[in-house]
Amino acid sequence: MGLEEGVHYEVVVTTFSEDGSPHAAAMGCRVVSQPLAILLKPHAESQTGRNLLRARCGAVNVAAPEYIVEAALDLGVVPMSFGAGEVVGAPVLCEASAVVEFSVGEMVRDDVWLRVRGSPVSLKYRQAPARPYSRSAALLVEVAVKLSRVEPFLGMNRREEALRLLSDARALIEDAARLAGGGRLGLLVSAVRERLYSLERRIPP
Numbered sequence: 001m002g003l004e005e006g007v008h009y010e011v012v013v014t015t016f017s018e019d020g021s022p023h024a025a026a027m028g029c030r031v032v033s034q035p036l037a038i039l040l041k042p043h044a045e046s047q048t049g050r051n052l053l054r055a056r057c058g059a060v061n062v063a064a065p066e067y068i069v070e071a072a073l074d075l076g077v078v079p080m081s082f083g084a085g086e087v088v089g090a091p092v093l094c095e096a097s098a099v100v101e102f103s104v105g106e107m108v109r110d111d112v113w114l115r116v117r118g119s120p121v122s123l124k125y126r127q128a129p130a131r132p133y134s135r136s137a138a139l140l141v142e143v144a145v146k147l148s149r150v151e152p153f154l155g156m157n158r159r160e161e162a163l164r165l166l167s168d169a170r171a172l173i174e175d176a177a178r179l180a181g182g183g184r185l186g187l188l189v190s191a192v193r194e195r196l197y198s199l200e201r202r203i204p205p
Helices: 048-053 065-073 135-148 148-157 158-180 183-203
Strands: 009-016 022-033 036-040 057-062 082-084 089-095 098-109 114-125
Touching: 009 036, 009 048, 009 089, 009 183, 022 048, 022 065, 022 089, 022 148, 036 098, 048 057, 048 098, 048 183, 057 089, 082 098, 089 098, 089 148, 114 183, 135 148, 148 158, 158 183
Parallel strands: none
Antiparallel strands: 009 022, 009 057, 022 036, 036 114, 057 098, 082 089, 098 114
C-alpha cells in the first residue's frame, strides 16, 4: 500500500456493532514491520473500541478526506456504503481505494485509550482516479478528528482537555471554510462548523 513504517496515517476503521450494523470511525493508524502489524488507538469507551474487544477483527480503509470527516463526526453529508469483508467478520467501506482486513492480537487499555495491535490478513485495491491535494480537506480532517474526541473527554469529566480540542478546532475551521469553495467540501465545512457550535454549547462557562 506504500505506507511507511511509523508514519501516522488517518484512515477509516470499520467494524460490526452488537446489532450487526456496520460502524465507521476515523482513526490514526501506524504500520510496523517486525512482525507486520497495524497499530490503532481508539478511545476505550468508543463504539469501535467496544466492537474490537468483542469481535476481535476489523478493516482499515484508505479513503478520500471527505470520508474521514464523515466517519469522524457522522454528519450525514457524505454517503458511505458498506460491503462484506472477504476473510474476517468485518464490513468494508465500498468507497475506499484500499482495504486491509485484520484480526486483533494484543490489546492494552489505559485510562483513555485502547491500544490495538492488528495482524493484516487481506489486502484489496480498487481503481480510483488521482485527486489533487486540497488544503481545505486536509484542514477539515484535522478539525473533525479533534471534535470527535470532545464528547469522550466530556463524558470522563475532563473539561480542560475538551476545551483545548475545541479551541484548536475553532482556529482551523475558518481557514478550511476560506479554501473550500462550494460543492461537497463547502457543505462539509458548514456541517462541521455546526457540530463545533453544538459542542461548545454543551460546555457551561
